[in-house]
Amino acid sequence: MRPARLSAVAAAATVAALTAVTGCTEKGSSAGGDRVVTVTATDDKCEVSKKEFPAGHVELAIENKGSKVTEVYILFPDDRIVTERENIGPGTKQTVTAEVKAGDYTIACKPGMKGDGIRQTVKATGKGAAAKRDPRLDKAVAAYREYAQAQADETLPKAEAFAKAVKDGDVEAAKKAYAPSRMGWERTEPVAESFGDIDPKVDFREDGLEAGQKWTGWHRLEKSLWQDKKIGAEEKALADQLVTDLKDWQKRVGKADITPTSMANGAKELLDEVATGKVTGEEERYSHTDLVDFKANVEGAEKAYELLKPVAKENDQALVTELDKQFGALNTLLDKYRADKASYDFTSYDKVGDADRKELSDGVNALAEPLSKLAAAVVVK
Known part of the structure; x- marks a missing residue:
C-alpha cells in the first residue's frame, strides 16, 4: 500500500x-x-x-x-x-x-x-525502439502472469471467509481470518497497484486518504476489529464492498501489462513497501500482523527474481550471487519470528523490540540495494 x-x-x-x-x-x-x-x-x-x-x-x-x-x-x-x-x-x-x-x-x-x-x-x-526479447524472458513473463492470477484467485475465498466472519459479528474469527486474506495481495501488490483505482479502495491506511475520500478496505476493518473492538452495520457493508473490489481485481489481473522490466521493478517496489510500512509498524498498526505482510512481500519479490534469474545470471553473475545471499539472509531472519518454516503464524509486531526492528530494517536495506539493479541486468545486451 x-x-x-x-x-x-x-x-x-x-x-x-x-x-x-x-x-x-x-x-x-x-x-x-x-x-x-x-x-x-x-x-x-x-x-x-x-x-x-x-x-x-x-x-x-x-x-x-x-x-x-x-x-x-x-x-x-x-x-x-x-x-x-x-x-x-x-x-x-x-x-x-x-x-x-x-x-x-x-x-x-x-x-x-x-x-x-x-x-x-x-x-x-515517435514510435520508440522495439528491442528483441530473449525467449526466456517471454517465458518468465508468462509464468509470472500465471502466478499473479493464482494469487488473486486464492485470495478471494480467504477474503470471503474474512468478510463472512465480519458479517456474522464474530470479532475473534474475523481477526484470525484477516492476515491470511491479505497475503496474495501483498505478494503481487505492484500488479494490483498498476490499475490505480483498486488500491485506494482496499488497502489504504487512514493517513493516506485524500480530502473527501471515504475510508474503505482491509485497514478500515482492521481498526474496527482491534481498536474499536466492534462490528456494526457499516463494517458489515464494508466487508461486502471489500469482496466486490477484490473480485474486480481478480478479473483484471490477466489484463495487466507485464514485462521483464516491470517484474524487476515490482520486486524492488515490494521491498520498498516493507521498508516504508512493515518495518516501521505503520501498515498493520492495529493488528500488528506486519510480519505476515513482510513475508508475503519478500516472497513476491523473490518469485519475480527467480523467474528473471537465468538471464540476469548471464549478464551479471556477481549481482545474482549477492541477491541469492541477501534473499537467503532475510528469509533466515524472518524465520526467527515464526514457529516453523511452514507456518505464517508470526510474532505480533508490537512484541518486536527496537533492536530487532533495526536488524530487520538492515536486512531489507541489504537486499533492496542490489535488487534495484535487477532491471538493468535483465535489459543488458
Whole structure:
C-alpha cells in the first residue's frame, strides 16, 4: 500500500501498453543522451531539462535540491501512475527508467510527499525502439502472469471467509481470518497497484486518504476489529464492498501489462513497501500482523527474481550471487519470528523490540540495494 496518492485516479481507466521500471544505478545511463531527462526538484519547483524525448526507454536523472523528502512521478494524463520514485531525501539523487509509448505525460515532483505535486507536461515522440526479447524472458513473463492470477484467485475465498466472519459479528474469527486474506495481495501488490483505482479502495491506511475520500478496505476493518473492538452495520457493508473490489481485481489481473522490466521493478517496489510500512509498524498498526505482510512481500519479490534469474545470471553473475545471499539472509531472519518454516503464524509486531526492528530494517536495506539493479541486468545486451 502506498502511503498517499497524487490525486484521485480514473476509476475505469484502461490499462495501457506501457511498462515502467525504477531503480538506482551506479554506472552511467542505460539510455542514450537524448533519452535522459534531468529533473531538479526543490520545495517549490520541478524543473525538467527537456519537454520532449523519444518514445521507448527514457531515464529520469533526479536530484532533490530542496529541504524536504520528495517523490517524482511520470503520470498519464488521467493521473494513472506510469512510474515513480519515492523517498528521495534532500541533497540526494535517484535514477528512474521508464519504457513509454508515444504520447503526452506529466512529470510531477511531490515535496513533502503530500498534495498533487508540482507538474510539468512532457511528450514522448515517435514510435520508440522495439528491442528483441530473449525467449526466456517471454517465458518468465508468462509464468509470472500465471502466478499473479493464482494469487488473486486464492485470495478471494480467504477474503470471503474474512468478510463472512465480519458479517456474522464474530470479532475473534474475523481477526484470525484477516492476515491470511491479505497475503496474495501483498505478494503481487505492484500488479494490483498498476490499475490505480483498486488500491485506494482496499488497502489504504487512514493517513493516506485524500480530502473527501471515504475510508474503505482491509485497514478500515482492521481498526474496527482491534481498536474499536466492534462490528456494526457499516463494517458489515464494508466487508461486502471489500469482496466486490477484490473480485474486480481478480478479473483484471490477466489484463495487466507485464514485462521483464516491470517484474524487476515490482520486486524492488515490494521491498520498498516493507521498508516504508512493515518495518516501521505503520501498515498493520492495529493488528500488528506486519510480519505476515513482510513475508508475503519478500516472497513476491523473490518469485519475480527467480523467474528473471537465468538471464540476469548471464549478464551479471556477481549481482545474482549477492541477491541469492541477501534473499537467503532475510528469509533466515524472518524465520526467527515464526514457529516453523511452514507456518505464517508470526510474532505480533508490537512484541518486536527496537533492536530487532533495526536488524530487520538492515536486512531489507541489504537486499533492496542490489535488487534495484535487477532491471538493468535483465535489459543488458
